[in-house]
Amino acid sequence: xxxxxxxxxxxxxxxxxxxxxxxxxxxxxxxxxxxxxxxxxxxxxxxxxxxxxxxxxxxxxxxxxxxxxxxxxxxxxxxxxxxxxxxxxxxxxxxxxxxxxxxxxxxxxxxxxxxxxxxxxxxxxxxxxxxxxxxxxxxxxxxxxxxxxxxxxxxxxxxxxxxxxxxxxxxxxxxxxxxxxxxxxxxxxxxxxxxxxxxxxxxxxxxxxxxxxxxxxxxxxxxxxxxxxxxxxxxxxxxxxxxxxxxxxxxxxxxxxxxxxxxxxxxxxxxxxxxxxxxxxxxxxxxxxxxxxxxxxxxxxxxxxxxxxxxxxxxxxxxxxxxxxxxxxxxxxxxxxxxxxxxxxxxxxxxxxxxxxxxxxxxxxxxxxxxxxxxxxxxxxxxxxxxxxxxxxxxxxxxxxxxxxxxxxxxxxxxxxxxxxxxxxxxxxxxxxxxxxxxxxxxxxxxxxxxxxxxxxxxxxxxxxxxxxxxxxxxxxxxxxxxxxxxxxxxxxxxx
Numbered sequence: 001x002x003x004x005x006x007x008x009x010x011x012x013x014x015x016x017x018x019x020x021x022x023x024x025x026x027x028x029x030x031x032x033x034x035x036x037x038x039x040x041x042x043x044x045x046x047x048x049x050x051x052x053x054x055x056x057x058x059x060x061x062x063x064x065x066x067x068x069x070x071x072x073x074x075x076x077x078x079x080x081x082x083x084x085x086x087x088x089x090x091x092x093x094x095x096x097x098x099x100x101x102x103x104x105x106x107x108x109x110x111x112x113x114x115x116x117x118x119x120x121x122x123x124x125x126x127x128x129x130x131x132x133x134x135x136x137x138x139x140x141x142x143x144x145x146x147x148x149x150x151x152x153x154x155x156x157x158x159x160x161x162x163x164x165x166x167x168x169x170x171x172x173x174x175x176x177x178x179x180x181x182x183x184x185x186x187x188x189x190x191x192x193x194x195x196x197x198x199x200x201x202x203x204x205x206x207x208x209x210x211x212x213x214x215x216x217x218x219x220x221x222x223x224x225x226x227x228x229x230x231x232x233x234x235x236x237x238x239x240x241x242x243x244x245x246x247x248x249x250x251x252x253x254x255x256x257x258x259x260x261x262x263x264x265x266x267x268x269x270x271x272x273x274x275x276x277x278x279x280x281x282x283x284x285x286x287x288x289x290x291x292x293x294x295x296x297x298x299x300x301x302x303x304x305x306x307x308x309x310x311x312x313x314x315x316x317x318x319x320x321x322x323x324x325x326x327x328x329x330x331x332x333x334x335x336x337x338x339x340x341x342x343x344x345x346x347x348x349x350x351x352x353x354x355x356x357x358x359x360x361x362x363x364x365x366x367x368x369x370x371x372x373x374x375x376x377x378x379x380x381x382x383x384x385x386x387x388x389x390x391x392x393x394x395x396x397x398x399x400x401x402x403x404x405x406x407x408x409x410x411x412x413x414x415x416x417x418x419x420x421x422x423x424x425x426x427x428x429x430x431x432x433x434x435x436x437x438x439x440x441x442x443x444x445x446x447x448x449x450x451x452x453x454x455x456x457x458x459x460x461x462x463x464x465x466x467x468x469x470x471x472x473x474x475x476x477x478x479x480x481x482x483x484x485x486x487x488x489x490x491x492x493x494x495x496x
Contacts, residue, residue, distance in 0.1 A: 036124065036137055043144045044117040047353060050148075050156045050360025051109045054368055055400065057157035059411075060318075061105060062371075062396020064159065066410055068093035069102050069399065078240030082408050086245050087232050088192040089160050105158060112158035115166050120144050122169040123325055126176055127332045138342060139332035142280060145349040146324050149276020150269065152360035154317030161321040164193035168200040169325050172301060175207040180217045184224025192232055195245060196308035196322065201225070203301040210297075248433060266315030273320050276356060279348030280331030283341050287334040295333050302326040314419065367394065370484055374453060375400035377483050381490070382450050389444070391463065392455030392486075393418065406449035407440055409433075415440060416461040427460040429468060437468055444472060452477055452489040 027033060056062055067081050071094045075081040083090070096107040120140040128136025148155045167190035174183035183204050190197030208221060233241040274281065305326060309319045335342040371394050378388055378401040387406040390397050395410040413419045417431035429437060452473065456462040463469045477489035 032128075032133055032136075036140065037121065039137075040120045040124070040140050040144060041117055043141065044113050044120065047144050047148045047357060048109070048113045048116060048156065050152055050357065051112060051158065052106070053361065054365060056105055056368070056396055058153045058159070058318075059394050059396055060159040061108075061157050062394065062399050063410055064090060064093045065097075065102070065105060065399040066395050066405065068097045070404075072097060072102065073404075077236045078244050079237055080408050082240075082244060082414070083410075084244055084249050084414075085160060085194060086192040087236055087241070088189065089163050089194075092163065108158040112162045115162050116144060116147055118166040119147075119169045119325060122166065122173045123328055123332075126169075126173055127329055129176065131333060131336045134339070134342075135332045135336040138335055138346070139328050141346060142331050142349055143324060143328035145346070145353040146276045146280070146328065147321070148353060148356045148360065149273055149324075150317045150320060150356075151272065152356075152363055154269075155321070155356070156360050157318065159318065160194040161318050164190050164197040165321065165325060167193055168197055168301075168322060171200045171204050172207075172297070172325075175204040175297075178207075178211055178217070180208060180213075181220040181224040184221040184226075185228055186224075188225050188228035192228060196311060196319070199304035199308040199322075200301060202304040203297045206297050206300050262313060262315055269315055269317045269320055272317070273323065276352050277327055277331075277349075278352055279345040279350075280327065280334070283334035283338055283345060284327075284330050287337050295330065298326050298329050298333065302330065368396075370394075371397045372400055374455065374483060374486055377481075377488065378403055378451060378453065381480070381488065386450035387447050389449040389452045390455060391453065391461075391469065394455065397453070397455075406447060407443045409436060409440055412456065412461045416466060418459065418461040429466050441468060441472075448476065448491060450491065451480075453486055454489065455486040457485040 051057065056065070063083065067075075067077075067083065067090045070081045071077065071090065077087050077090060081090070092111070093108060096111065100107045120143045123143050124136040124140030127139035167186050171183050171186035171190060174180075174186055187198060187201045187204060190200055204221070208217060211217070302323065305322045308322060309315065331345065335345055374390075374394075375397050378397065382388060382401075382403055384402070386403060388398065388401070388403040389406040390410075391412050393411050393413055395405075398405050398410070409415050415432040415436055416427050416429060418427045454463055454473075463473055473489055476492055478492045480488045480490045482488070
């Protein structure tokens, strides 16, 4: 006969989570928040300290910085300024540049700290309402501790996922309080920060259904969801908005050509995140599958975030950031059932966070050093008004060199479908964004770049593998010099 369950296991199974508190909006005058908020703020600043190291962390920040400059110079999003992302974060960068200048990303780094702090406060409020004061503190602290549990290039950059997180947390916060119009608007903002942010709609709809929703509730959610998205489409170009954010990325999302590389990256980033969450995964696995916690919406939130990470088959580390808020809440739920493990879980999480913090502060930055050296050479061989074509995947060189790009396509990836290690049959001129090459050739005819920098370094998108670019270089350009494997070309007849 099977052994009888232990007393501790029986007590866990019999545990019921305390009912919801009456708190509606975090009141920073409440003694609870006057004590907790400074702690969360200090922790947010400490964990994001590496983000202030150097001008930027990854090419996404560089892409956004170049976009913001182009928008300031009269560019139009999804027409003369393009990317496969929604408009919210490019607008945020453009607004920060308008207020503080475009020479530094410091204002965006500060905003990223604020975004993580706001996410932690919202999670703490959700947990406090459901499970009490201690759970609220645990959720907020855990989120900030695990929030840097990735490669620093992914965790510390002020890019799409960082600004998506408070929107997803706000969607769940509003849905938890049956504020369906606001919940829909928060889901829309998450989508407008990055498409996969819209995955939080699944747990929001679950909460809507569980609340015994009326027709009015459904209409409020739908109105809150659709209004910001429609407004964003109308403020840009509706056709371009639909193409660049939804329908135009089929080839990019393909799994062909990078299977082993991508699977390795996915397993590696999963292992890194597991190490960051080592303090909370064991109690979550042990408790939440057997205790009556009322956490179905949180499991749905986590499941929808996992689906969002899988979508696109690239498994970049920054994709994993949206797993962290539901993981923090699930950890808080587990630890309020097993309070004796809370101190151990927070200690392990703090130690892991310290290791990731040291990684961010001490890790070498070879790609940034390379981009900086290329930018210095570009500045030395061009004037402020010259256009430049950087044939590579590091658009930050445009921003560092303060030179305007010769094309709206800021990376070779948009024109060849090279991304994230894809090196098989899915890379080449015919796999670029639909309709991009006629536009690209027209741009170079109308405004020939004064300098072309081939930074492909033997990758599958090298010019000799791209017939149109190869013909352009052969007909009008000559090699000038090579710097760290990057070949610089100048016009063969500048006066023509």
